[in-house]
Amino acid sequence: MVGLGFQIDLFVRILPELLRGAAITIQLTAFSVAIGTLIGLFMGIARISHYKIFSVPSALYVEFIRGTPLLVQIMIVYYGLPALGLNLDQYTSGILALSINSGAYIAEIFKAGIKSIKKGQTEASISLGLNYIQTMRYVILPQATRNILPALGNEFIALLKDSSLVSIIAISELLRRGMIVYSRTYDAWTPLLGVALIYLCITIPLSRAVQYIEKRWEILD
Amino acid sequence: MYYTFNMGHYSDSSCFFAIFLFCINNLTYEFRNIMYHKIQIAKHLLVIAITFLHTSTRKYETEVLEMKRIGQISIVLLLILAVVAASGCTGTKSKKLVEEGYLTIGTEAQYPPFEIIKPDGSFYGFDIALGEALAKELGLKPKFVDTDFASIIASLNSGKFDVAMSAMTITEDRQKTVNFSDPYFDAGLSMAVPINSNKQTVNDLNGAIIGVQLGTTGDIYASELKNVKEIKRYAHTPDAFLDMKNGKVDAVINDDVVNKPIVASDPTSFKVVSSLLTVEQYGVAISKENEDLLLKINAALKKLKENGTYDQIYDQYIVNWSDE
Amino acid sequence: MIKNKTIGKKLSPINNNSNGQPIIKMTNVKKSFGDLVVLKDINLEIKKGEVLVVLGPSGSGKSTLIRCINRLEKIEEGEIMVDGMDIYSPDMDIHKLRTKVGMVFQQFNLFPHMKVLDNIILSPLKVKKIPKDQAKKEALELLKKIGLDDKSNSYPHELSGGQQQRVAIARALAMNPDVMLFDEVTSALDPELVKGVLETMKELAKMGMTMIVVTHEMGFAKEVADRVIFMDEGYIIEENEPKEIFKNPQNPRTQAFISKIL
Numbered sequence: 092m093v094g095l096g097f098q099i100d101l102f103v104r105i106l107p108e109l110l111r112g113a114a115i116t117i118q119l120t121a122f123s124v125a126i127g128t129l130i131g132l133f134m135g136i137a138r139i140s141h142y143k144i145f146s147v148p149s150a151l152y153v154e155f156i157r158g159t160p161l162l163v164q165i166m167i168v169y170y171g172l173p174a175l176g177l178n179l180d181q182y183t184s185g186i187l188a189l190s191i192n193s194g195a196y197i198a199e200i201f202k203a204g205i206k207s208i209k210k211g212q213t214e215a216s217i218s219l220g221l222n223y224i225q226t227m228r229y230v231i232l233p234q235a236t237r238n239i240l241p242a243l244g245n246e247f248i249a250l251l252k253d254s255s256l257v258s259i260i261a262i263s264e265l266l267r268r269g270m271i272v273y274s275r276t277y278d279a280w281t282p283l284l285g286v287a288l289i290y291l292c293i294t295i296p297l298s299r300a301v302q303y304i305e306k307r308w309e310i311l312d
Numbered sequence: 313m314y315y316t317f318n319m320g321h322y323s324d325s326s327c328f329f330a331i332f333l334f335c336i337n338n339l340t341y342e343f344r345n346i347m348y349h350k351i352q353i354a355k356h357l358l359v360i361a362i363t364f365l366h367t368s369t370r371k372y373e374t375e376v377l378e379m380k381r382i383g384q385i386s387i388v389l390l391l392i393l394a395v396v397a398a399s400g401c402t403g404t405k406s407k408k409l410v411e412e413g414y415l416t417i418g419t420e421a422q423y424p425p426f427e428i429i430k431p432d433g434s435f436y437g438f439d440i441a442l443g444e445a446l447a448k449e450l451g452l453k454p455k456f457v458d459t460d461f462a463s464i465i466a467s468l469n470s471g472k473f474d475v476a477m478s479a480m481t482i483t484e485d486r487q488k489t490v491n492f493s494d495p496y497f498d499a500g501l502s503m504a505v506p507i508n509s510n511k512q513t514v515n516d517l518n519g520a521i522i523g524v525q526l527g528t529t530g531d532i533y534a535s536e537l538k539n540v541k542e543i544k545r546y547a548h549t550p551d552a553f554l555d556m557k558n559g560k561v562d563a564v565i566n567d568d569v570v571n572k573p574i575v576a577s578d579p580t581s582f583k584v585v586s587s588l589l590t591v592e593q594y595g596v597a598i599s600k601e602n603e604d605l606l607l608k609i610n611a612a613l614k615k616l617k618e619n620g621t622y623d624q625i626y627d628q629y630i631v632n633w634s635d636e
Numbered sequence: 637m638i639k640n641k642t643i644g645k646k647l648s649p650i651n652n653n654s655n656g657q658p659i660i661k662m663t664n665v666k667k668s669f670g671d672l673v674v675l676k677d678i679n680l681e682i683k684k685g686e687v688l689v690v691l692g693p694s695g696s697g698k699s700t701l702i703r704c705i706n707r708l709e710k711i712e713e714g715e716i717m718v719d720g721m722d723i724y725s726p727d728m729d730i731h732k733l734r735t736k737v738g739m740v741f742q743q744f745n746l747f748p749h750m751k752v753l754d755n756i757i758l759s760p761l762k763v764k765k766i767p768k769d770q771a772k773k774e775a776l777e778l779l780k781k782i783g784l785d786d787k788s789n790s791y792p793h794e795l796s797g798g799q800q801q802r803v804a805i806a807r808a809l810a811m812n813p814d815v816m817l818f819d820e821v822t823s824a825l826d827p828e829l830v831k832g833v834l835e836t837m838k839e840l841a842k843m844g845m846t847m848i849v850v851t852h853e854m855g856f857a858k859e860v861a862d863r864v865i866f867m868d869e870g871y872i873i874e875e876n877e878p879k880e881i882f883k884n885p886q887n888p889r890t891q892a893f894i895s896k897i898l
Contacts, residue, residue: 108431170463173470178410180472181457215745215804218706219759219811220735229758233749261421261458263433271429274422274550277557277578 098281105272105282112268113289119182119264120251123189124197127250128243130190131197136227138202149198156195162256164188169260185257193250200242204235237308244301248294255290265289410474415447415454418473420461422548424573425633426479429458438629439477442496445621446596449612460547462527465490469599475609476597479567481529491602492595493609496622499594501530502568502587504575506556511563513586523552523561529592530565550574557581565589573633657720659684659814659846660705665714667700674700676870678714682848684814687841689857689878690850692867693893698850701867702817705848706737719814735763738808739817742824744800746792746807752779753788756807764811771810778806782836798829802836809840816840818849854897858882866890 134152137145156164168191169184179187208231216226258267269286273279410416419439421427427437435456447454457473468476468490481499482492505511511520518539524531526545534543544561546552553574555561564571568587575582596613598606616622658681665678674697682688690698703709704716707723707730716723723733747755756775760766766774779785782802784795792800801821808816818837822830834856841847841860851857857864858878865875866887874881874890885891 105431108433111433170466170470173472178471209743209745211741211743211745212747214708215739215741215747218708218734218737218739219807220731220763221759222731225762229762230747234747259460261460263429263458268433270548271422272431273554274548275428275577277550277554277581279554 096280097284098278101276101278101281102285105285108272109265109268109282109285109289112263112265113293115262116251116254116264117293119185119189119254119257119262120247122186123193123254124243124247124250126186126190127193127197127246130194131199131201134194134198135201135205138198139205153195153198156192157199161188161192161253162259164192165257165260181257181260181262184260185254185262189250189254189257192253193246196246196249197243200239200246201235204239204242205231207238208234241301241305241308244297244304248297248301251294251297252290409452410471411455413453415443415450415452415475416457416473417443417447417454418457418459418464418468418476419443419478420464420548421456421458422550423479423570424577425629426570427456427477438497438625439479441625441629442616442622443475443477445616445625446609446612449615450608461525462547464527465597468597471599474598474602474605478597479570479594480597481592482595483529483532486597489600490597491600491606492597493606494613495593495595496613497569497594499567499569499592500588501533501565501590501592502571502584503589504553504556504564504566504571504582504584505562506559507579507581507583509562509583511585514589517563520562521560523555523564525549525552525566528566529590530567533590534565553578553582567592569630576633657684658682658717659719660848661715661717662704663715663717665704665711665716667697667704667709667711674870675704675711678870678872680865680872682815682846684846685844686862687847687860688849689861689864690848690867691852691857691864691893692873695869696867697870698867699819702739702819702848702850705815705817706734706739708739731763735759735811736814737817738811738813738815739819740801740804740808740821742820744792744797744804744824746800746804748792751789751791752784752795752803755792755803756810759807760810775806775810778809779803781839782806796829797825798832801825801829801833805833805836805840815846815848818847818851820850820852822851822853852897854882866893868893 134149137149138153140146165185165188168188169179169181172179172184205227212230212234213226216230217223221229254264255266257264258270261267263271265286269282272282276282417439419427419435421429421435421437423437425437426439427435430436435458440456443456444454459467459472461478464476464478464480465486467473476490479497479499480486480492482495486492503511503514511517514537517537519541521542521544522534522537522540523544523546524534526547528549531543531545534540544552544555546555549564549566549570552561552564552566556564557578568584571584575584596609598609613622660680660682662678662680665675666673667675676697678701680701690701692698700709704711705718705723711724718733718737721728723730746752747758750758753772753775756778757768757771760771760774761768776785776788779788782805784799784802784806787795787799787803792803795803804821805816821837822833825833830853834853837847837849837856838860849856849861861878863875864878864881866873866881866885866889868889874885874887876886881890882894885894
């Protein structure tokens with residue numbers, strides 16, 4: 092069956108190759124979101140700190156990352172950093188760039204989540220004698236998680252799609268594998284459509300899961 | 313609102329950091345590279361610093377002393393950064409291999425029959441086989457890194473790989489920034505056109521759109537043609553052919569020995585005309601700071617040509633090319 | 637602006653368990669929010685075991701006054717001594733200070749993601765490092781005293797407003813403070829729930845707790861307060877025994893205010 096030029100037999104043949112790429116994509120995204128969450132947690136808290144030494148650098152970091160294209164950031168990490176003596180291989184560069192990028196967006200997620208908690212919670216906590224870190228840990232962050240977790244889920248999905256950009260530094264993730272296929276077969280429609288389909292197969296279940304979690308928590312309200 | 317920022321739980325945060333660095337270290341085998349040593353140094357320094365700060369400042373919980381603590385931490389972090397950066401400065405421009413025990417070879421792997429990536433993800437082609445043979449002669453294991461052709465020399469010089477083997481023509485211009493080994497392949501440009509095209513030579517290219525790969529000798533040659541309508545520069549040669557198949561490009565100018573297998577894989581779409589517009593030779597590109605390696609590669613090349621390995625590879629990949 | 641200080645007239649608290657030393661002493665306290673000066677020159681002494689009620693129109697600075705005592709708000713000028721220690725001195729451990737001064741808020745501010753019992757034991761566990769079993773035991777005893785021990789495993793949103801506020805009081809009491817601050821704690825409650833909370837507060841007063849209460853509940857003030865102060869526009873205008881202030885307000889501003897509410 093050749094529907095709209097899409098060659099199913101070709102697709103089936105290249106599927107294992109593409110799936111290997113998908114595994115790399117998921118791996119890259121997972122590591123980057125994990126590291127980005129760590130970065131984002133500290134940066135998010137630093138953003139709302141009263142000490143300028145924390146709030147200013149973190150604000151600059153977020154501004155820079157959000158104001159420049161991810162593609163540029165990836166290329167800077169891989170091609171540009173050697174000038175500073177930091178020579179990283181492709182996978183490390185990819186994960187580093189994606190982590191730093193998602194860290195900035197996750198910092199904003201944490202900041203918004205934390206700020207959404209009423210001031211009275213913090214006041215009650217500190218007037219009981221709890222210090223800042225205890226207040227964050229036991230009072231604010233557990234409550235903020237309700238807002239933060241779905242947003243983190245969406246960030247994961249967004250980063251999964253954005254990770255296709257690391258194909259520019261020849262990381263063999265899903266998109267790159269598709270490109271290599273059509274460099275062999277001279278049919279770009281089938282592999283590219285196949286790549287898109289595989290992305291959908293990953294992102295659709297994930298976004299359903301995030302929606303489900305959001306709904307469940309709304310009921311508890 | 314008044315908060316005091318209590319940094320009392322250093323052991324927790326240093327554990328966190330150590331785990332974070334450990335993860336970066338050991339994610340997959342691909343991560344073991346020169347960063348390894350720098351990360352070790354940074355790790356040790358950081359743990360020492362954090363322990364020191366933890367024990368010395370446990371008693372102090374007021375704002376004035378907290379500012380001092382913040383100052384201490386900043387100084388320690390800056391020191392660590394300086395050490396990491398400094399060790400980087402001495403590490404990469406030397407003649408050391410990118411990775412001990414390996415000959416790291418950069419190549420742009422969408423270029424049959426010299427380098428392609430097979431469905432199982434492995435590198436395959438003339439340059440690949442030759443590269444493996446060279447590495448063996450040098451007593452090293454081969455390791456290939458896929459890269460863009462346009463930036464291959466910059467990446468070579470910034471230390472991403474030890475050598476570049478990517479069907480690179482030896483030109484005077486390139487020799488200004490890198491060294492080349494003795495030539496290992498005789499080649500030349502030709503023109504590929506759609507199967508139904510009536511263009512036979514470069515003189516038929518008035519008002520035509522030409523596709524080339526960015527940074528190649530095909531690019532340079534096409535750029536000097538007069539009266540062409542437009543030159544489209546692609547990151548990879550197959551992209552140019554794909555566009556030609558879709559009618560967006562009238563001709564592709566590229567290495568003849570590459571045009572042939574590409575056309576052969578889709579003979580109803582393309583044909584090669586006007587062969588050997590130029591005479592070129594490929595060489596292995598090596599950083600100018602690695603004269604030691606240059607000598608070794610030349611010696612190895614000579615040996616491979618003398619003992620028949622070179623001919624074997626030529627037979628398998630050029631004469632009998634098949635990408636199955 | 638006439639400040640009617642009771643110079644020369646020492647008030648003795650109803651409860652005789654004090655040693656005469658003021659547990660809280662505020663001297664020349666001034667506090668602004670940006671350009672707006674909210675506390676203009678506060679001088680106040682509170683004795684141990686005393687129940688002080690703070691009255692005044694909105695904007696007079698009543699809430700700000702008590703929030704300065706546990707450093708929830710920072711003062712620009714003046715001095716605040718709690719239990720003989722300057723709360724802004726470099727050796728003052730602010731977290732310790734706040735365990736000595738408990739506060740109950742108008743909006744209750746219970747931690748919604750924790751059960752009632754966990755709300756109460758959080759601070760004793762983490763700040764005073766009391767072992768969990770002991771903390772739980774003491775918390776249950778407190779809940780029993782206010783009649784809510786059957787709610788110990790409920791979440792705050794399952795309780796009525798009055799019950800939540802009483803839990804908030806228990807939570808503050810769990811730290812064994814020397815002073816309790818109450819910031820309009822019944823203003824957000826439905827009228828029928830107010831009584832329960834006030835009863836709890838009366839019990840507390842009987843047990844000899846030093847309390848500073850910002851409230852509009854005149855009945856409470858008349859029944860329980862040892863002293864009442866009236867504030868307006870950042871000054872303490874008048875202070876006296878509740879009987880006197882309600883029957884014979886001296887200052888015309890006090891008179892205007894009292895006449896409006898009674």
